[in-house]
Amino acid sequence: MRAFNFSAGPAMLPESVMRKAHAEFLDWDHSGMSVMEVSHRSKEYMAVAHRMEATLREVMAIPDNYKVLFTHGGASLQFSAIPLNLTQAGDSADYFNTGVWSDKAMTEAKRYIQVNEVCKDENSIPAESTWQFSKDAKYVHICQNETITGVEFQEVPKTDKIIVADFSSTILSRPINVSDYGVIYAGAQKNIGPAGLCIVIVREDLIGHARPETPKLLNWATYNDNESMFNTPATFSWYLAGLVFEWIKEVGGVEAIGQINQRKAQKLYDLIDASNLYYNEVDPAVRSWMNVTFKFKNHDLEDAFLKESKAAGFLSLKGHKAYGGMRASIYNAMPEEGVDALVEFLKAFEAKNA
Ligand SMILES: *Cc1c(COP(=O)(O)O)cnc(C)c1O
Numbered sequence: 001m002r003a004f005n006f007s008a009g010p011a012m013l014p015e016s017v018m019r020k021a022h023a024e025f026l027d028w029d030h031s032g033m034s035v036m037e038v039s040h041r042s043k044e045y046m047a048v049a050h051r052m053e054a055t056l057r058e059v060m061a062i063p064d065n066y067k068v069l070f071t072h073g074g075a076s077l078q079f080s081a082i083p084l085n086l087t088q089a090g091d092s093a094d095y096f097n098t099g100v101w102s103d104k105a106m107t108e109a110k111r112y113i114q115v116n117e118v119c120k121d122e123n124s125i126p127a128e129s130t131w132q133f134s135k136d137a138k139y140v141h142i143c144q145n146e147t148i149t150g151v152e153f154q155e156v157p158k159t160d161k162i163i164v165a166d167f168s169s170t171i172l173s174r175p176i177n178v179s180d181y182g183v184i185y186a187g188a189q190k191n192i193g194p195a196g197l198c199i200v201i202v203r204e205d206l207i208g209h210a211r212p213e214t215p216k217l218l219n220w221a222t223y224n225d226n227e228s229m230f231n232t233p234a235t236f237s238w239y240l241a242g243l244v245f246e247w248i249k250e251v252g253g254v255e256a257i258g259q260i261n262q263r264k265a266q267k268l269y270d271l272i273d274a275s276n277l278y279y280n281e282v283d284p285a286v287r288s289w290m291n292v293t294f295k296f297k298n299h300d301l302e303d304a305f306l307k308e309s310k311a312a313g314f315l316s317l318k319g320h321k322a323y324g325g326m327r328a329s330i331y332n333a334m335p336e337e338g339v340d341a342l343v344e345f346l347k348a349f350e351a352k353n354a
C-alpha cells in the first residue's frame with residue numbers, strides 16, 4: 001500500500017516506473033545483471049544513456065543548439081558552476097532574490113563575481129517597475145520555482161541578457177520554451193528521478209568559456225566533450241530518469257501533465273482561500289503549481305494536524321523550518337487522487353476544529 005507522499009524532495013516517483021524498475025531489478029534487459037552492475041561504457045548502457053537524452057529532448061522540445069549535460073553534485077553545485085562557466089574575474093551578474101534557493105545561489109556566486117540583486121521578496125515576484133538590472137551583468141539568474149515558499153515565475157522576465165534558471169522543482173511540469181533561456185538546470189529528486197543527478201541544458205555557444213582555474217568536473221565543456229561520462233555517472237539515476245521521461249510521453253507529454261498540475265494546485269488553493277482555518281501568504285499571481293504552502297490561523301493545531309494527516313496516509317506535509325506552516329509538494333508523480341484525498345482531509349480537519 002503506497003502512501004500519498006507530499007515530500008519536497010526526494011519526492012514521489014510514478015508508480016508504474018517503480019514497478020518496471022522493480023521487475024527488472026535483478027535481471028535487466030536479460031543480461032543476468034542489474035542495470036547498476038553494468039559498465040557505464042558498455043554498449044547496452046550507452047544505449048540507455050542515449051535513449052534517455054533523446055526522450056528528454058523530445059518531451060521538452062529542446063532545440064539542436066542546446067546541449068544536455070548530466071552532472072554531479074545536485075543543483076547546488078551549479079550555483080558555483082554558473083559563475084565559473086559564464087564569467088571572468090571582475091565580472092558581475094544580476095540575481096532575482098525570491099527566496100531561500102535564490103539566496104543560496106547568490107551566496108555562492110559572490111565568491112566569484114559581483115552579485116547585483118534585481119529585487120527581493122519571498123512571497124511574490126516584485127513588480128517589473130521595481131527591478132534594478134545592472135548594465136554590465138553577464139547573465140540574469142532566476143529561481144523558476146522557490147520550493148520552500150511556493151513562488152513560481154509564470155512569465156519569463158523581460159531582459160536582453162542570458163537568463164540562467166534553476167528549474168529544480170518545476171522542470172517538466174508544464175511546457176516551456178527552452179530558447180527563452182541560456183541555461184536551465186535542475187536537480188533530479190523532485191520531478192526527474194532519484195537523487196544523484198543534475199540536468200543542465202545549455203545553449204552551445206555558452207560552453208567552452210570557463211575560467212582557467214575551473215575544476216574539471218565543474219566545467220560544462222568536460223561534460224559536453226565526454227557525453228557526460230568523463231568519470232562514472234550516477235548510472236542508476238540516469239536509467240530511472242529515462243523511465244520517467246518515457247512515462248511523461250505515455251501520459252501525453254508536458255502539455256497534458258501541465259493541465260493536470262494546474263488543476264491539482266488550483267484545487268488546493270481554492271480550498272485554502274475559502275477556509276477560515278488555513279491561509280496562504282503567496283501573491284496569487286505567482287503561486288507555485290508544485291509546492292503549495294499553507295499556514296494555520298490557529299498555530300496550536302499544527303501538531304495535531306501533522307499527527308492526524310500522517311495516520312491517514314498523507315506524508316511529509318510539514319513545511320520547511322525557514323518558512324513554517326505546511327507544504328504539499330505535488331510534483332508530476334503525485335496523482336490527482338492524492339490531491340483530491342488531501343482536499344477532503346483538509347475539509348474534514350477544518351470542520352472538526354471549527
Ligand atoms: C532542491 C532544490 C535545490 C537543491 O538541489 P540539490 O540537488 O540538493 O543541490 C536547488 N534549487 C531548488 C529550487 C530546489 O528546489
